[in-house]
Amino acid sequence: MDSDGGRTRTEVDAGDIQIWKEAVTRVRLSQAVVEQCGDPMAGSALSEDDASCPATAKISDAARGVLFAALDNLAMWCNAVAPKVYVEGVPSESASRPHFTLARAGIECAAQAGWLLEPEDRATRIERHLRLVLADMGEEQKAAGRHDPAVAAVLGERIAALKEDHGPIKAAPAYLDMVRATAGRGGVTDDHAEVLWRTASAAAHGKAWFVGAAHITHLGEEFAEGRFRAVHEVNPRAISAVVGFASKLVLWATFQYVSRLGLDFPSLYSSGLAQVASDLPRSVPDVPSETAE
Template sequence: MSSDDQEHARQLIDRDTIMPWVEVAQGARLNADVLPRLMPPSVGSLLRPVPDNPFSNMAWWCYSLLEAAADHLVLWADYVAPLKVHPQAETVHTLRPIFTLARATIESAAQAIWVLSPEDQLDRVRRYVRLAVWDLDEQTKAAATNEARAELEARRSQILTALGVTRRTFQAPRYLDMILAAADFLDGDDASSPWTSDRVRRIWRSTAGAAHGKRWTDFEFHDREPAGDELVYATPKADAISEVLKLADRYLSAGVIIFAMRAGHWEQFRQLWDDATERLMLRMST
């Protein structure tokens, strides 16, 4: 085996190292519990649908994005910190699945934050429409039949005409732009925040690289130790995993909070969170 080849070795993880992962896991479960209790939006809220409102789906759209974010992080939580553990159970942590699920959480939640963060309702509507048209464009590309594709293209053309743009001039949002906009919204001018745009950009590119099997993430986020006979053992860097998971948790939590605010449920949010905590503790104890 050449020096460029490697074997992934198992290494026991101590409690202090894994504790941030457990905290993220439990936070994901709490957010997933609270989120559906924020629907429907309350009467008079900024997300409450009204008759003949062409943007009546904005609440469900953002809810669906946050639900996807929670689904990804809860799937990871059920693997890394299951509520029921067999005495002989063993959990093996590998880099790429963790980074991939965290990336999906960040991208899904960032879209909802991007739509909901502006104070001006018209700005929120503009962003929602851009996101909806982009989604329709992707659905069109994935259409299973020519008939379905033609129907989707006609619907898209109607929306673009109403917006006064063409397919060529329409600018779809980009994941990185929405992720960085969310980072700026969450921290603003807080110079003391560790979550700078540069750091968030680096983390997101790392998760994308890991999800796509890029070799640079394999080398950068693993510790290597020679094991003789030109064999090298590689183990994922625990700090890198913690960093990625904390950002995913930050975006999911922020998305649920701002959704509660826009949906008119902010006054009940603390009680909803406390109730979810009690339900989680009950699940853990039974």
């Protein structure tokens, strides 16, 4: 793995490799489970939720969309560290920041899905859904306003109609609020979740403090007063912490989704696990074998 700000490589030890393997398995298992799901079962929580939602903004569609977004980002991380097919003797290498950037996207989307689906009370789920829908439409309207005023106007009408039909709608929570609210489901405290999220955000946004937070710094020569040559070696444990949290959170969000659909999670879990086991990463030789004449 390449360090930040240089090409120094860091080997990942067995303990962190095991954590990464477990994280990859959770993500790929979650994918396998979600891909088996269809429409909500009659009489299920999401079926009844959908009946109370606008025709163009069903809660089941929103939940599926944001859960797929979490899995798409985390799957890309999986494919980087544990490709389905790899070449014997060729190490997997990557820079440090993308690990955190992809994990951050997964955390935000999984937290949103879980925050939306967790309440047992239907009215609370629908209220949360409408808050997220309104925020989504507002962002789309801002973007449209920069290039297509007609579309922005239509969106403004839809926003007004939503408010008229459902009464006052509170602003959606910030991503950090949802991350903190669901932190325990990912196995960490809300404060620890915030630290992980802020560190991952710093990686994505190119913040300087990310280097100190996720790397081990080795000082070299002092080339000017108070200034030293330095090598920043990525700390694999920092990656393990953020991907471990992200993968646990997305598996929990998957459980919430399947349960609200009215489907049997243990059955889908078992078949998903069998699918993951049948498609484990495999190696190929670095030199292709000769073709038979």
